[in-house]
Amino acid sequence: MKKVALITIGKPTSKVIKEQLESLFADKMLVETYLLSQKKEILSADVDLFLYTKGCIRYLLIEEEQIRKPYIETERVINHKNIKEIISIPKKTDVLLVNDSQRTAYEAIQQLELIGLDHVSYHPFYPGCRKMIEASIAVTPGETHLIPAEVEKVIDLGSRILDISTIHEIIFSLELEEKFEKSCLTEYLRNIVEISKLIDESRQDAQESEKLLERIVNSIEHGIAYIGENGHIINVNTNFEKIINRDKSEVIGKEISILMEIPNNTLKDQITWITEVNGVEMLVDVQKIHFDYRSGHLMTIQYTDRISKLGHRIRRNQEKKIKQQLHTFEDYLTQNLATKQMLGKAKKFSETDATILIQGENGTGKEILAQAIHSASRRRKGAFVPVNIGALTPTLLESELFGYEEGSFTGALKGGKMGIFEIASGGTVFIDEIGDAPLDFQVKLLRVLEEKKIRRVGAMEEIPVDVRVIAATNKDLLELVDKEVFREDLFFRLNILPLNTIPLRERQEDIHYLLKIFVEQKFEEETDFLEIFDDKVIEQLINYQWRGNVRELINLVEYLSLTYDGHSIQCHELHPHMLKDSGSANHMKEDTIFLEKNALWILSTLEASAPESLGRTALRDLAVKEGYSLGEGKIRRLLKELETKALIISKGSKKGYGMTPLGKTVLECHMKRS
Structure with missing residues (x-):
């Protein structure tokens, strides 16, 4: 049984919608009701779906984190069962339409007029309304307590009910299509047809009744x-x-x-x-x-395509939030020239629909890269659906990606189920750890890539799909081809647009750059970056081999942020496994870094001024005094070059630059050579 949380502003609305859902879904759904004021209870509710009335969403938007997901923002309509008395009102009579806000009052008027009850003159009335016409009749959808005392006749339509589109969204969101035998639309129409029996025959003739009924039925899509x-x-x-x-x-x-x-x-x-x-x-x-x-x-x-769109409406609502969280190329942080060239190639690849194969070590940002490509592509409005082959058993793999037909295996849902390729149609499927794919699955994936069609498990017919595939692996696929555990034809079909991520140990200038960024993100206190780490720690991190790459660096910074006590972090405080790898695996490369004389002068000047830092203006003035022909533009370029090589570090836009341990070592190497 599915659990649904219904969040409303008032109890009458909650009662009516709960009754409607329970009558439609019977033993398939348990409805838990909450008022908007019960925020703690809403945040702790353990349910499959949250239903919010529009008023609730409007109030909760000021506190985005309090909107529990997955959710549907409901659309509601006048309950057709309760309109008999309105039909009996003489034409052009002034009537107050009373509701709890200006928006809902006008919305109710619009709905009444839409179904043909436009023979009277509605005038909205709501709390705070400054103008009220004299009227002896008031109509309200369940808000009788708001009706002025002088009104003689009250027509209570009862709280509005969920409309057909919302009911269908609930069915698709909870995957109840195959279990839902009762036709919502039939019941909805049955209620409408009953209107003809409720018409006051003393005022309405058969022809007028028929026209009213026709307008109501024609308003349905x-x-x-x-x-x-x-x-x-x-x-x-x-x-x-x-x-x-x-x-x-x-x-x-x-x-x-x-x-x-x-x-x-x-x-x-x-x-x-x-x-x-x-x-x-x-x-x-x-x-x-x-x-x-x-x-x-x-x-x-x-x-049928409209049904598909309806089935995806709730998913699209959720995807708005998901899409905001997808990475872009700006999120792939680097100062390394080779990595920037790789990103430039990826940006060009995003302009096409061809298959991409990303190869690289764990922790080098393969999924970030895939998300960035999708976000920059023409498919960015479609879904980005990741699937990790290593996380699925061989028996589940095919049914998850291709879907299955009813009765195709024990436990298969009635009506079957869509697979990832169908769900992602119009978007991108990211297949991670493709090197772990079983051989029999590889054959079927190859056919999908070539034919752009899938066949559900247990089905005879093929279904066309419009997806772009981005595959990724940390393994050498050609080596797997030689070992005959990966198909050569699939490799070349995947490898149309190849991308290779670069390990962090080959991006030394990025270690210092990323370390500073992650420290700013993870450390709560605003602390001078150079004061957090002992010089030897920076030196060790720059020369460490980083087997876990950027992911390992992020984990280290998070660990240090939790153990930091305000004192300078020492080498022995790093992760234990890093200390074991700090011996022969690490080797100094300072003597391979060569600098021209102006860059060396900047390094030596910064060292001489330590612990005080210097900015561009101060360096320019010193250069003039010491006879160096260095303008502020050239100094800016040299500082950027030295910072890229992790030899200096910026202490802020107005605090100048300081030396790093690597910068000191490089300067010493140059002094020895001279």
């Missing part, structure tokens, strides 16, 4: 047809006419089987199928209905 027991069409709405491309006059009285294919040529009490109408795929639903002395069938018809 599905195609709708009422069919007699003999299979002949009695009436249709305007959307049915549009879908079948025929006027109502052409189809009334015709057999429905002439217009579309009916399974076994028989309309059952309840049946749903997919068929083609004028070359377009449609979903058709038929329900048997009874009205007094006669019975018939209510048929609804809709485009």
Whole structure:
């Protein structure tokens, strides 16, 4: 059983919606109700889905973290069951429409007019309303306590109920399609048709009643047809006419089987199928209905692609937040020239739809790179769906990526299930650890890449998919090809656009640069970067081999931020495994760094001024005094070069530059050589 949290502003709304959900979903859903004021309870609720009325979302938006997810912001409509008394009001009568806010009052008026109850003059009234006309009748959707005392007649429509689109979003979000046998739309329409029985015959004639009913039914986006027991069409709405491309006059009285294919040529009490109408795929639903002395069938018809869009509406709501969290190229931090060149290549690759293979060690940002490519591509509005092959068993792998049909294996859901390739259609699938893919799966993936089609487990038909594949691995795939554990044809199909990430040990200038950034992010107190670490620690980190790459560096900084006591961090305070690797694995490369004389002069000047730091202006003035022809522009370029090589560090925009331990060692090496 699925659990749903319903969050409303008032209890009457909560009561009505809870009753509506429980009547529709019966034993398939447990509804827990919360008022907006119960924020602690909402934050701790353990449910599958949160339903918020629009008012709640509006108030909660000032505190984004209090909006629990996954969620649906509900759309509500006037309950058609309760409009009899409005129909009986004489034309052009002034009526107060009373609701809890200006927005909801106008919304209720719009909904009443939309379904054809526009024969009276509605005037909104709400708390804080400065102007109120004299009226003897007030209409309200459950807010009777707000009605002025002088009003003589009150028509309470009751709290508004969830509309059809919201009901369908709930069904798709909770994956109840295959378990939901009752047609929501049929019940909805049944309520509408009941309106005709509630009309005050003393005022309304049959023709006017029929027009009202027709306007209500035509406002629904599905195609709708009422069919007699003999299979002949009695009436249709305007959307049915549009879908079948025929006027109502052409189809009334015709057999429905002439217009579309009916399974076994028989309309059952309840049946749903997919068929083609004028070359377009449609979903058709038929329900048997009874009205007094006669019975018939209510048929609804809709485009299958519209169903797909409806099924993805809740996912798209969630994706707005997800997409904001996807990385871009700006998030791949580096000062290394080779890495910048790799990023430049990746940016060009993002302009195409070709398959990309990213190879590199763990912790070098392969998924960040994949997200950045997706974010910069034409597919950025589509989904980015990652899948880690190493986290799935061989038996689950195929069904997760390709989906499965009903009854294809024990435990398969009724109706089957979409796979990742279908879900990500129009977007990007990121397949991580592709080197761990089983051989039999490799064959099927190769076909998907070549044919752009997938076949669900247990299905005969192929489904076209529109996805871009980005694969990643920390293994040498050509080596796996030689060992005959990875298909050569799949390697070349994946390797159309190859990218290789660069390990951190080959990006020495990035270690100092990233270390400073991560310290600013992780350390709560604003501390001078150079005061946090002992000089020998910086030296060791720059020359450490970084087997875990950037991920290891981030983990180290987080660890140090938790153990930092305000004193300068020493080498023995690093991760124990780093101390074991600090021997022969680390080797000094200071003597391989060569600098021109002006850069050396800046280094020696900064060393002489220590512990005081110097900025560009101070260095320019000193250069003039000592006879060096260095303008501020050239000094800026030299400082940037030295900072890139991790020989100096900026202490802030107005605090100047200081030497790093590596800078001191490099200067000493140059002094010895001279």
